[in-house]
Amino acid sequence: MSYIENALSGLQGGAVIAALAIGLVLTFRASNVINLAHGAIGMYSAYVYFGLRNFKLASTELGGDLVLPIIGAPSKVHLLDRPTASSAFLVAIAIAIGLGALLYGFVFRPLRSAPPLARVVASLGVFLYLQSVMNVRVKEIGAGALSLQLESLLPQGVVRIGSAKVPTAAFALAGLVIACAVALGVLFRFTRFGLATRAAAEQERGAILTGISPNRLGVFNWMLASGLAGVSVILITGVQQKIDPTETSLLIVPALAAALLGRLDGFGLTTVAGLAIGMTQGAVSWFQLRASLPSWMPNGGLAQAVPLIVILAAISLRGSSLPNRAALLERQLPESPVPKHPVLWTSLLFVGATVALFTLDAQWRLAIVVSIIAGFIGLASVVVTGYVGQISLAQYAFAGLAAFGTAKLAIQGLPFPFAPIVAIAITVFVGILMGLPAVRVRGMTLAVATIAAAVAIEQLVFASSSLTGLESPPRPRLFGIDLGFTATGDNNFRAAFGMLALVLLCAAIIVVANLRRSATGLRWLAVRGNERAAAAAGIDVSRTKLSAFAVSALLAGIGGSLLAYESPSLSSQQFMVVGALAVLALCYLGGIASISGALMAGVLASGGVLTQLQGGNTGNASSYQFAVSGLLLVVVAVLYPDGVIAGLRNAITRWSKHAGKNTPTAGTQSTRVAS
Amino acid sequence: MTELLTIRNLGVAYGGLLAVDDVELVIHANEVMGLIGPNGAGKTTTIDAICGFIPHAVGTIALGGQAIQQLAPHERARSGLVRTFQSVELFDDLTVRENLVVAAQAPRWYSLVFDAVRPNRARSFTAVDRAIELTEIAALSTLRPNELSHGQRRIVGVARALAASPALVLLDEPAAGLDPQETERLGALIHRLPSEGIGVLLVDHDMALVLEVCDRITVLDFGRVIASGTPDEIRSNDVVIAAYLGSSSE
Numbered sequence: 001m002s003y004i005e006n007a008l009s010g011l012q013g014g015a016v017i018a019a020l021a022i023g024l025v026l027t028f029r030a031s032n033v034i035n036l037a038h039g040a041i042g043m044y045s046a047y048v049y050f051g052l053r054n055f056k057l058a059s060t061e062l063g064g065d066l067v068l069p070i071i072g073a074p075s076k077v078h079l080l081d082r083p084t085a086s087s088a089f090l091v092a093i094a095i096a097i098g099l100g101a102l103l104y105g106f107v108f109r110p111l112r113s114a115p116p117l118a119r120v121v122a123s124l125g126v127f128l129y130l131q132s133v134m135n136v137r138v139k140e141i142g143a144g145a146l147s148l149q150l151e152s153l154l155p156q157g158v159v160r161i162g163s164a165k166v167p168t169a170a171f172a173l174a175g176l177v178i179a180c181a182v183a184l185g186v187l188f189r190f191t192r193f194g195l196a197t198r199a200a201a202e203q204e205r206g207a208i209l210t211g212i213s214p215n216r217l218g219v220f221n222w223m224l225a226s227g228l229a230g231v232s233v234i235l236i237t238g239v240q241q242k243i244d245p246t247e248t249s250l251l252i253v254p255a256l257a258a259a260l261l262g263r264l265d266g267f268g269l270t271t272v273a274g275l276a277i278g279m280t281q282g283a284v285s286w287f288q289l290r291a292s293l294p295s296w297m298p299n300g301g302l303a304q305a306v307p308l309i310v311i312l313a314a315i316s317l318r319g320s321s322l323p324n325r326a327a328l329l330e331r332q333l334p335e336s337p338v339p340k341h342p343v344l345w346t347s348l349l350f351v352g353a354t355v356a357l358f359t360l361d362a363q364w365r366l367a368i369v370v371s372i373i374a375g376f377i378g379l380a381s382v383v384v385t386g387y388v389g390q391i392s393l394a395q396y397a398f399a400g401l402a403a404f405g406t407a408k409l410a411i412q413g414l415p416f417p418f419a420p421i422v423a424i425a426i427t428v429f430v431g432i433l434m435g436l437p438a439v440r441v442r443g444m445t446l447a448v449a450t451i452a453a454a455v456a457i458e459q460l461v462f463a464s465s466s467l468t469g470l471e472s473p474p475r476p477r478l479f480g481i482d483l484g485f486t487a488t489g490d491n492n493f494r495a496a497f498g499m500l501a502l503v504l505l506c507a508a509i510i511v512v513a514n515l516r517r518s519a520t521g522l523r524w525l526a527v528r529g530n531e532r533a534a535a536a537a538g539i540d541v542s543r544t545k546l547s548a549f550a551v552s553a554l555l556a557g558i559g560g561s562l563l564a565y566e567s568p569s570l571s572s573q574q575f576m577v578v579g580a581l582a583v584l585a586l587c588y589l590g591g592i593a594s595i596s597g598a599l600m601a602g603v604l605a606s607g608g609v610l611t612q613l614q615g616g617n618t619g620n621a622s623s624y625q626f627a628v629s630g631l632l633l634v635v636v637a638v639l640y641p642d643g644v645i646a647g648l649r650n651a652i653t654r655w656s657k658h659a660g661k662n663t664p665t666a667g668t669q670s671t672r673v674a675s
Numbered sequence: 676m677t678e679l680l681t682i683r684n685l686g687v688a689y690g691g692l693l694a695v696d697d698v699e700l701v702i703h704a705n706e707v708m709g710l711i712g713p714n715g716a717g718k719t720t721t722i723d724a725i726c727g728f729i730p731h732a733v734g735t736i737a738l739g740g741q742a743i744q745q746l747a748p749h750e751r752a753r754s755g756l757v758r759t760f761q762s763v764e765l766f767d768d769l770t771v772r773e774n775l776v777v778a779a780q781a782p783r784w785y786s787l788v789f790d791a792v793r794p795n796r797a798r799s800f801t802a803v804d805r806a807i808e809l810t811e812i813a814a815l816s817t818l819r820p821n822e823l824s825h826g827q828r829r830i831v832g833v834a835r836a837l838a839a840s841p842a843l844v845l846l847d848e849p850a851a852g853l854d855p856q857e858t859e860r861l862g863a864l865i866h867r868l869p870s871e872g873i874g875v876l877l878v879d880h881d882m883a884l885v886l887e888v889c890d891r892i893t894v895l896d897f898g899r900v901i902a903s904g905t906p907d908e909i910r911s912n913d914v915v916i917a918a919y920l921g922s923s924s925e
């Protein structure tokens with residue numbers, strides 16, 4: 001009965017999922033944000049702990065160094081001499097709590113009533129920052145995952161249940177988290193603080209009436225949540241002997257599933273859901289290990305897909321295709337200007353890029369192609385998020401599907417235009433399939449669902465052994481012209497492939513501009529503005545959203561197919577959800593609701609034109625690139641919750657109003673008020 | 676007279692509260708029906724239920740003899756049942772004219788592909804033009820909703836409903852916040868709709884307007900129909916006076 005053994009061992013993962021989910025509930029109620037960086041906070045405090053203990057089993061010879069997650073600062077400072085496990089633990093938890101307080105005070109409290117996209121972007125920014133800065137630090141302090149011997153603070157041993165042997169730690173962790181949930185339940189039910197927090201979740205005024213300031217409530221909830229994240233991640237990394245900046249931060253995904261099941265409210269259901277997800281993952285991984293699985297089943301990552309299935313089920317049961325009357329209209333996305341002269345601008349872009357492709361050197365040609373591909377992902381985000389208001393983070397996963405599909409089909413002998421066409425068609429199909437449940441949720445919940453979908457695609461498809469390390473497809477040829485990207489010597493990164501990518505991008509820009517200007521675009525913006533009113537005006541809201549999901553998957557798919565021909569070989573690393581977060585964030589910087597925002601994202605993308613302008617991919621600067629863009633995102637989201645472009649536009653309006661006071665032509669000014 | 680909208684046993688419960696309780700309502704073609712009642716009587720909820728916004732509503736709703744309670748809100752709108760909102764709810768990202776255009780046009784399955792290639796292909800907008808003409812908002816058509824006054828926004832809301840070529844418009848407090856001239860123009864417009872082949876269900880608190888333009892009036896209180904009849908009958912109905920006209924001076 002070893003699957004029971006696996007399921008029970010899964011309790012330890014489940015306990016951490018539950019603890020993180022409880023933290024998500026705490027922070028959501030306190031500040032109306034689903035904190036995607038919650039796992040990253042736990043990850044950092046685990047590095048603090050193991051850093052102080054010098055990553056060695058019970059070694060007090062060395063250690064006492066604090067890892068600093070600050071760009072530009074030294075990677076570590078000496079804090080304590082010979083810290084014991086408990087002093088290191090206390091320091092790590094104190095730092096997690098402080099980090100929570102800082103994040104609340106400087107980032108999420110100011111964003112409490114900002115548009116959901118600003119809140120998502122800010123928490124993505126924190127996630128990206130911590131995750132990537134720690135990736136750099138880990139290399140600097142020599143804590144690469146392979147060399148680590150982490151100490152476990154939990155009892156070792158195993159418990160025998162029948163023939164099953166289950167680590168004692170699993171029960172210890174599960175017991176701890178259940179105790180936490182009960183304690184929190186008591187705290188929230190019976191204390192003034194708890195009542196006030198619950199009142200504040202309904203309405204800020206409700207909390208003021210109880211006499212406790214909402215700010216104090218917020219900061220306390222954030223400290224509680226972050227401390228809990230620190231404790232649980234330190235304990236689990238010790239048990240599992242495994243810590244990694246990205247993987248550990250992504251513990252957030254199953255935690256999100258549990259929190260959604262608990263309706264982001266209340267600890268009981270959330271805890272049960274977390275434990276159940278962990279146990280299911282454990283049981284599933286046992287089935288995975290057995291050779292008798294049919295060959296079409298993905299052999300890796302099935303366990304990671306469990307949260308997705310849970311999230312989809314929760315959505316299908318709870319969601320509705322229209323928001324109800326009581327639902328607050330969330331604040332708007334930035335203005336979406338009508339593209340004025342798309343053909344003119346696209347022609348200029350075409351000519352400029354063509355000249356660049358034929359005159360500049362190979363590194364430049366590579367940078368341009370990288371930017372073009374990122375531009376496709378950007379366009380995909382602009383359509384689905386900017387025009388229709390659906391925050392989707394699955395663009396990279398779609399690109400990856402198309403890339404692997406193209407490579408696989410082309411290697412199996414399907415000739416050039418057909419391999420990518422079939423792969424892109426499959427991608428669009430999957431995009432629509434994912435859209436079917438996604439049209440039932442909105443705002444933060446949708447963002448969470450799409451992250452889960454992206455991670456599931458990543459784990460189920462990209463990590464599958466028949467795809468990893470896939471070679472690049474045979475050279476594309478059309479009408480006898482060689483469109484391949486690689487060549488020897490200075491001719492490498494051939495302009496012919498660049499031209500193919502450029503022509504496709506220009507066509508895509510025109511198509512997106514056309515859609516925005518047409519009746520389809522009007523319906524998209526109508527749905528973005530007000531779903532109920534749109535339905536009352538005879539617009540099929542679900543179908544309208546689906547059309548955007550389809551167009552978005554198409555654009556991401558084209559980008560992905562190009563990537564298949566661009567990269568020397570494909571790995572799942574290229575399509576990690578983190579990349580999608582970065583592109584969405586860059587679009588947000590450039591203006592998520594306009595085509596120029598997508599192109600800006602292309603220029604800013606890592607390895608793209610901006611990187612080349614800064615001196616190319618060789619410099620050390622790019623190792624911090626994600627971290628810097630994460631930081632930038634947080635700053636921008638806080639200062640300009642409506643996006644940079646909207647912020648600038650508002651500033652100009654204010655300035656012209658100010659100037660208008662002195663001139664008698666004030667009457668001709670727009671009276672439009674920035675909402 | 677043919678029955679345009681036939682409602683039987685309409686009910687909506689929120690928890691223990693019966694917001695709409697066993698409502699019967701028949702609206703004939705070419706008729707202006709008033710629906711009045713104190714705040715919280717269930718008028719908006721009735722419109723929500725008729726238009727399909729309350730999935731858990733019970734009862735039968737037939738439009739022109741066809742049962743429609745299985746249809747989604749947008750399908751009911753396309754089959755001729757078009758509403759306005761008490762809180763107006765225009766599309767802020769669209770101009771006034773575009774607000775009407777999205778309501779006028781149902782997309783075809785090939786629209787996405789056509790729009791991607793030819794965004795400005797010739798389309799007939801007779802319904803839009805007619806709605807603009809009827810509501811006299813031609814001067815506003817290139818403005819955005821947040822450039823309009825409150826009264827103008829309400830009229831645009833009505834115009835958007837008319838642009839959808841309705842058989843029946845359900846107007847939820849269209850005169851709220853209008854100045855006397857605007858109210859008078861609105862009254863004239865509503866009066867005119869039956870001759871355009873459009874039936875009207877009018878919810879409003881402006882009794883002068885309701886008594887003037889309606890052919891028949893139904894009175895709701897606590898979700899139940901307490902009276903129904905011509906304006907004269909309603910004016911002199913003791914139950915109505917007790918429940919509504921007398922107690923509330925709105």
Ligand SMILES: Nc1ncnc2c1ncn2[C@@H]1O[C@H](COP(=O)(O)OP(=O)(O)O)[C@@H](O)[C@H]1O
Pocket residue numbers: 324325326689694712713714715716717718719720721
């Ligand atoms: N979504 C809802 N949830 C709970 N109760 C509701 C909801 N919508 C309306 N109600 C209740 O239903 C009753 C009727 O409301 P409504 O139809 O808005 O009245 P009216 O439009 O006549 O003023 C009120 O008591 C109101 O509080």
Ligand SMILES: [Mg+2]
Pocket residue numbers: 718719720761
């Ligand atoms: Mg009402």
